[in-house]
Amino acid sequence: MEISSPDSRLRDRGEKFAEYEMGGVREYWLLDPERQQADFYRLDPRGRYRLAEPDQEGWYQSAVVPGFRLKVEWLWQVPPPKVLDAVRALGLLTP
Numbered sequence: 001m002e003i004s005s006p007d008s009r010l011r012d013r014g015e016k017f018a019e020y021e022m023g024g025v026r027e028y029w030l031l032d033p034e035r036q037q038a039d040f041y042r043l044d045p046r047g048r049y050r051l052a053e054p055d056q057e058g059w060y061q062s063a064v065v066p067g068f069r070l071k072v073e074w075l076w077q078v079p080p081p082k083v084l085d086a087v088r089a090l091g092l093l094t095p
């Protein structure tokens with residue numbers, strides 16, 4: 001995962017992207033707080049990154065960390081969701 005800043009944006013999307021792809025890093029997240037943009041990439045069978053989209057409800061499901069998912073809007077939400085609300089939404093705690 002890379003959290004981009006104006007100073008690192010080009011390196012994160014260029015040099016690091018290529019390095020991680022060539023190195024076989026199976027999943028690469030690029031988070032840009034300034035632009036409120038989250039891009040998720042997964043290696044395809046040929047070893048090339050392809051953009052992976054969140055589902056229709058806005059959840060991104062990791063292909064690398066079993067069971068881990070993220071509600072993308074939470075990244076930019078002000079104030080952030082309360083921990084218990086997030087845990088419930090993730091299905092880790094019943095109401």
